[in-house]
Amino acid sequence: MRLTLPFLNKDAKKKTAKKGATKKSRIAAEGRRAARRRARARWMKPALKIGAPVAIAGALSAAGFVLWSNGTIQRTYDNAVAATMKTSAEMGLAVYQVSVSGRRETNKDRLLKAVGVRVGDPILAVDIQDILDRVNSIGWVESAVVERRLPDHLHIQIEERKAAAIWQKDHEFVLVDIDGNVIGTDGLERYRHLKVVVGDGAPDRTAELVSLLEREPMLNSRIVAAVWVAGRRWNLRLDNGIDIRLPEENPGDALQRLAQLERDHRLLARDIAAIDLRQSDRLIVRMTEEAAERKRAHKDET
Structure with missing residues (x-):
């Protein structure tokens, strides 16, 4: 037996078509929303995988900072080291x-x-x-x-270090080595035979002074002190109190000239207070006060 559907008029067809289209639109919209949910789920999973360790690390870092800031970690470490020692x-x-x-x-x-x-x-x-x-x-x-x-x-x-000189500064005496390094006062009494250097910067010139004096051993043995004058030149003091003024330029030549005069004329045995060698073409000698007085007295008698 065959059934025949009743015939639909035009209005019924339009309503039926419109209803079908609306249903299809709803289905398509639901499909799009489902696709967006699936896409969001896909990118959220790795984000959660990354975010969880970062959050944990941040929490641990914050806890570590608190422990560090109040010294807990350092104290724990120090205590462990002390126990080990x-x-x-x-x-x-x-x-x-x-x-x-x-x-x-x-x-x-x-x-x-x-x-x-x-x-x-x-x-x-x-x-x-x-x-x-x-x-x-x-x-x-x-x-x-x-x-x-x-x-x-x-x-x-x-x-x-090897003591090379005694430096006098502000009425105090300290040992110095050949490079001018200050040794101090320990053992000073045992080194009274060393030459005394005086003046700012004198210790730094110790090596230069030693080299200069070693050229004339006879004079070197009689020199007890050296004064570094104005950062330019030396004045020497002999064991009998005579002062020798050396030039700034070529002091070795001046010292050699004095050594020759001593060998030839025994100059240093005379009543002399100072010898000025700063001019290369002449020698200036200043007598002691006693010698000058005797000379004046002798002149008056004549």
Whole structure:
């Protein structure tokens, strides 16, 4: 049996078509919204994967900053180091022997104070660089080496400066080496035979002075002091009180000329207060007051 649908008029057809189109539009819109939801879900997943660790790291960083700012991390570290050092000392890694080589003039007590360790201190906790800096600050020490010899031995090897002169400044006397480095007053009494240098900048000229005087050994043996004048030239003082004024230029030639006069005429044995050698073509001699008085008296008698 075949069924036949009733015939639809035109208005019914339009309504039916319009209704069908509306339904299709809704379905298409729903499809587009679903596609957008799927796309959003796809990019949100990696974002969540990245964002979660970043958030965790940020929280940990904030916590670490708080711990650091209130010193908790540093105290924990320091306590751990101290505990380790204590354990190492209990196991025998402690200072029980300190030896020194190369010491002749350096004061023993001052050196031990510079080393600054006590018997039983953990040897691994000893700061070698700090010891080296303190030892090198001692005037007599030119250079030093500090060695940690496990399990219980510290060794200090020093090379000392050689005293070359005594520097007088503001009525005080200190030893200096050939390069003008100040050694200090330790051992000063043993070096009274050295020449005294006077004046600002005189220590820096010590090597120059020594070289100059060594050219004339006879005069060198009699010179007790040298004054650096105005940063330009030397005045020399002999053991009998005579002052010798050297020129700024070619002081060695002037000193050689004086040495020849001494050999020929015994000039330095006379009643002379000062000899001026600053002019190359003449020699100016100033007599002592006593000699000048005798000369005046003799002139009056005649």
